[in-house]
Amino acid sequence: MEPTLSQYLLVSGALFSIGLLGVIARRNLLIIYMSLELMLNAANVALVAMSRFNGNLDGQVMVFFIITVAAAEVSVGLALIVALYRKRQTTDVADLATMKL
């Protein structure tokens, strides 16, 4: 049986919820970052499914751009985390609550 659009969207929603839960509940900066990646990928799944079931390739082009921007975002974010770790010796967000370095 061919899976329907709503099944794909359900997977995407579940993935997004898991990512959001990770951002809310986890305290490790790196894990929070991975959860952000999960949320981006949930959006990708939804876009590709919509593109497939609408017979239009524009959604896939948009996913292509999202993947590129996400790669740039990951590199900058991880550099920031490394710079922050050099100053503070921690990646726990509870210890990073002040704006003063």
Add this chain to the structure above:
Amino acid sequence: MLFNIFAGLTVLSALLVVANPFSRNPVTSALFLVTTMISISGLFVLLGAYFLAAVQILVYAGAVMVLFLFVIMLLDLREAARRKLNLVSLAMGIMAVGALFLVYKSSLESTYGEATQHHEAAADTSQVEAAPAKVVGSTRALGQALFSADNGFILPFEIVSVLLLVAMVGVILLSRKEPR
């Protein structure tokens, strides 16, 4: 059948990224994130997005995850001492996310569910659901959609290339040792 396998694997390994009952080591989370990305690219193949499936594996499972693992090992994180979790805020977070997911699910059901389809047989939703002729996201088709002269995405493409350059310069600047 294949869809069930890939969807289940995606959600299961995503859960293991966020809440692994056996290990709190970030390396474990990163490796489960690789599994998630690979199953998502399986979903892309099922949806006919072959080029994106390849890019997903190359960029996410390859480049991004290697970057993550490099940073994890560079930081040399010790197994963090278990902190006392604030149980109230944790429960609130789970409740909020669960409620969000339920709202999403019920709105999906009311849009694409069986009952609506019978009522509005000619409506857009049922046409969408009926899966029109498969558009195949092969490299050629996607390249033509990206670079076609009249309704392509040439300007966004160039902007993204500048963005990548800026990100590269920024990363070099950020990770340079400060001169003292």
